[in-house]
Amino acid sequence: MDLTLHASFLPHDDPEASLVFYRDTLGFEVRDDVAYDGMRWITVGSADQPGTSIVLEPPVPDLGVTDDERRTIAEMMAKGTYARILLATGDLDGIFARLRAADAEIVQEPAEQPYGVRDCAVRDPAGNLIRITEVR
Numbered sequence: 001m002d003l004t005l006h007a008s009f010l011p012h013d014d015p016e017a018s019l020v021f022y023r024d025t026l027g028f029e030v031r032d033d034v035a036y037d038g039m040r041w042i043t044v045g046s047a048d049q050p051g052t053s054i055v056l057e058p059p060v061p062d063l064g065v066t067d068d069e070r071r072t073i074a075e076m077m078a079k080g081t082y083a084r085i086l087l088a089t090g091d092l093d094g095i096f097a098r099l100r101a102a103d104a105e106i107v108q109e110p111a112e113q114p115y116g117v118r119d120c121a122v123r124d125p126a127g128n129l130i131r132i133t134e135v136r
Contacts, residue, residue: 001002003020004051004052005061006051006052006053007043007053007054007055007086008049008053008054008055009054009055009056009057009083009122010055010056010057010085010126010128011056011057011058011059011060011073011077011083011126012042012056012058012084012124012125012126013059013074013077013126014042014058014060014125014126015042017125017126017127018056018124018125018126019033019042019056020125021046021102021104021125022042022054022056023044023100023123023125024102024126025048025099025102025104026087026095026098027098028045028046028050029042029044029045029046029047030042030043030044030055031043031044031045031053033055039057039060041057041058042056042126043055043058044056044062047127052073054085056057059074059077059082059126060073062067064106065105077126077127077128078127079127080107080123080127080128081086081128081129082127082128083128084128084129084130084131085129085130085131086130086132086133087101087130087132087133088132088133088134089132089133089134089135089136090134090135091120091134092110092118092119092120092132092133092134093110095105095132096109096120096132097112097124099120103121104123104124105122106120106121106122107120107121107122107123107129111132117133117134118133118136119131119132119133119134120132128134
């Protein structure tokens with residue numbers, strides 16, 4: 001069986017701020033940028049992993065979502081509890097310095113965790129939690 005991870009989706013509420021964060025701060029390449037019906041989907045990814053992408057999407061493009069559900073999603077995004085992703089790097093301190101210089105919202109500075117990894121945590125402009133673990 002040949003099964004790989006192709007794409008993961010994260011919501012955004014400000015496409016320009018998300019683009020700056022993922023492209024300029026994290027260094028991902030932009031693979032696609034599609035506008036449709038007043039919404040925007042931006043696909044980014046690491047140049048070293050051409051087959052794996054993150055799609056930054058409007059938080060609720062589905063017409064089956066109620067107004068109450070939209071409000072709940074917006075509240076969860078604002079608190080950083082709606083979506084999250086785990087990234088990995090060989091240079092955690094270098095990435096963290098870039099995040100700090102870009103005034104990213106720091107949740108946790110680089111630290112050794114009791115479960116055996118060294119990582120940090122930040123929020124992207126939409127509030128998504130991003131944990132970055134150091135590959136040793």
